[in-house]
Amino acid sequence: MKNFLVKTGINAVALWIAAIVVPGITLAQDSKSTGSKVLTIIVVAAIFGVINAIVKPIAHFFSFPLIILTLGLFTFIVNAFMLQILSWLSNSLGLSFHIDDFFWAAILGALVVSFVSMLINMLLPDELEQH
Numbered sequence: 001m002k003n004f005l006v007k008t009g010i011n012a013v014a015l016w017i018a019a020i021v022v023p024g025i026t027l028a029q030d031s032k033s034t035g036s037k038v039l040t041i042i043v044v045a046a047i048f049g050v051i052n053a054i055v056k057p058i059a060h061f062f063s064f065p066l067i068i069l070t071l072g073l074f075t076f077i078v079n080a081f082m083l084q085i086l087s088w089l090s091n092s093l094g095l096s097f098h099i100d101d102f103f104w105a106a107i108l109g110a111l112v113v114s115f116v117s118m119l120i121n122m123l124l125p126d127e128l129e130q131h
Contacts, residue, residue: 004049006124011052012045014116015097021112024105025083030096044097048086056082079110 019027027044028037059078060067066074083099083106090097099105 008042008045008049010117010120010124011048011113012041013120014113015045015048016041017116018109018112019097022105022108024100025109026096026098026100028096040096044086044090044095047089047093047095048082051082051085051089055085076107076110076114079114080106083109083113 015027019025028040056078059081060075063074063078067078080102084102087097087099087106099109
């Protein structure tokens, strides 16, 4: 459980930074108070974690030849697809997360989310990730 909470926190920070940095990604713009914005970000991050746990391994399996052919760069397309699924689910659930454009916004968002997640994982002590 602790591992899921840590990963949700990492996803929340990464998605929040991606929404700030990448034009075309909006996150918690509809919320009036800070508390509702934070809650929206955490719920969206938890959904993103579930998508990454369920859909991402399947997408990696089927795109494995393209990942090998592009020396791993196709992974960013898979990650952008995960963000697009998150946008669709968030819209269906009435949450404030939206990606305007797959090619630029989702791919740049995937780059930012991957980079921020990598940095945060490097800064975290290993004890938090193992439990």
